Amino acid sequence: MCIAGGFSHMIKEGGLRSLWRGNGINAIKIAPESALKFMAYEQIKRLIGSDQQPLGIQERLIAGSLAGLIAQSTIYPMEVLKTRLALRKTGQYSGMLDCAKHIFKKEGVRAFYKGYVPNMLGIIPYAGIDLAIYETLKNSWLQRYATDSVDPGVFVLLACGTVSSTCGQLASYPLALVRTRMQAQATTEGAPQPTMLGLFRHILSTEGAIGLYRGLAPNFMKVIPAVSISYVVYENLKMTLGVTSR
Numbered sequence: 001m002c003i004a005g006g007f008s009h010m011i012k013e014g015g016l017r018s019l020w021r022g023n024g025i026n027a028i029k030i031a032p033e034s035a036l037k038f039m040a041y042e043q044i045k046r047l048i049g050s051d052q053q054p055l056g057i058q059e060r061l062i063a064g065s066l067a068g069l070i071a072q073s074t075i076y077p078m079e080v081l082k083t084r085l086a087l088r089k090t091g092q093y094s095g096m097l098d099c100a101k102h103i104f105k106k107e108g109v110r111a112f113y114k115g116y117v118p119n120m121l122g123i124i125p126y127a128g129i130d131l132a133i134y135e136t137l138k139n140s141w142l143q144r145y146a147t148d149s150v151d152p153g154v155f156v157l158l159a160c161g162t163v164s165s166t167c168g169q170l171a172s173y174p175l176a177l178v179r180t181r182m183q184a185q186a187t188t189e190g191a192p193q194p195t196m197l198g199l200f201r202h203i204l205s206t207e208g209a210i211g212l213y214r215g216l217a218p219n220f221m222k223v224i225p226a227v228s229i230s231y232v233v234y235e236n237l238k239m240t241l242g243v244t245s246r
Contacts, residue, residue, distance in 0.1 A: 021087035068127020122175030130168035159229030
């Protein structure tokens with residue numbers, strides 16, 4: 001299935017509204033997830049560094065990885081709900097609560113953590129690389145071109161966010177794919193529920209290494225603008241609130 005084919009299939013099955021399936025829970029989860037990630041990142045940087053020396057990219061990588069781990073662990077059940085709602089057929093669930101009740105009744109609490117291990121293994125390099133590269137690029141630009149300002153401007157922030165999120169996605173996408181497939185296969189009754197390693201082996205044997213990057217293009221189309229915009233908002237809120245980063 002190509003991108004255009006995916007759009008056509010969804011519209012044919014459920015109309016234009018089907019393109020926004022799962023967006024309600026997605027909007028609800030993104031607020032605490034982003035808040036926790038950025039808060040943890042700033043606090044961990046303060047804990048692992050000293051006031052005299054600026055942090056290096058290694059310290060930022062560690063801080064970003066831990067921040068991503070904390071945020072994802074907190075909201076992960078909502079991640080599972082988002083996937084289930086996005087993949088549902090028209091009329092299958094009446095809403096978020098109905099979907100959660102259905103999963104709990106038929107599969108138990110463990111179902112809300114389906115794909116947790118590959119997700120955590122993927123979020124560690126993604127969040128670490130994303131945050132570390134973003135802040136390193138931003139600080140490098142400020143030191144070279146804007147020594148008298150702490151505001152690099154919207155376009156520089158967008159560019160830094162685009163580069164950092166691209167690097168993070170390339171490093172972690174196979175694990176994100178395995179996580180999503182594990183969550184998706186749980187929606188089919190009677191279907192085998194492979195382990196993370198079993199699914200990796202299956203993808204490699206049936207689709208080759210390129211199969212681990214299935215869906216990368218639409219993911220880039222979604223993630224790059226979303227992450228870049230979030231960094232612009234993050235930096236402007238930091239200036240408004242008087243928060244200084246190290």
